[in-house]
Amino acid sequence: MFSSVNISRKKGPLYLQIRDTMRDRILHGVYPKQMNIPSETELENEFAVSKITIRKAIEELVQEGYLEKKSGKGTKVIRNTLASKLSTGKRFTEFLVEEGYKIHKKVLKTELEHNLQEQEIAKQLGDSCLYIERLYQLDGAPYIHFSHYLSNQLKKLELSEVYDHSLYQLITERGMYLTKFQDQFAVAPAPEYVEKHLGVEKGTSLLKRMRYSFDDQGNLIEYSVGYYNTEEHHYIVNYDG
Incomplete structure (x- = not known):
């Protein structure tokens, strides 16, 4: 459906x-x-x-x-992965799809964010940025909660675009080409509202991923925080020799 x-x-x-x-x-x-x-x-x-x-x-x-x-x-x-001229790597969700899982995205909130707490990130994204909150479901079960903070160059994205299309595809279509990603990982409880969306008990330790996405000029275009309920599926990183 x-x-x-x-x-x-x-x-x-x-x-x-x-x-x-x-x-x-x-x-x-x-x-x-x-x-x-x-x-x-x-x-x-x-x-x-x-x-x-x-x-x-x-x-x-x-x-x-x-x-x-x-x-x-x-x-x-005949193909279910993005063709990228910039990277030969695969997104984690692409591996899940190849394993036969179905990923459903739900947009929970979109708004202009003016008070981003991480001051250093706020300086790089602009005086205001576009905030998008999303929930990924794995075969119908809540799996990942994402909070995305996007450069103020993207704050004019229409709500319907965010609902209907891939976020990184939208960034590319705006002429911004992401060439560098930096991921940081931690294990920590999520904020209470995230726990509710993921359906986990209060204080549950979750995998937390913080991603910094840069364009070919070194400008920060997206900062995101994802909480993964790894009880549903482990996070996988593949290395090619």
């Missing part, structure tokens, strides 16, 4: 909005690899658009290498 998708001609060509939504579903295992996506008729009904619009969206994803069309056999997902 999908959450409602908010597409509008005011936000640009409909087929591109549908492409982005479908790509996000592929990346998070809603449309599993080696399985067919819904039929064109089903997609027409879901998005309330014409067959031509659906076909154009699918063709975009075929050209990007996510889908393969075969006459009489439907359209199959």
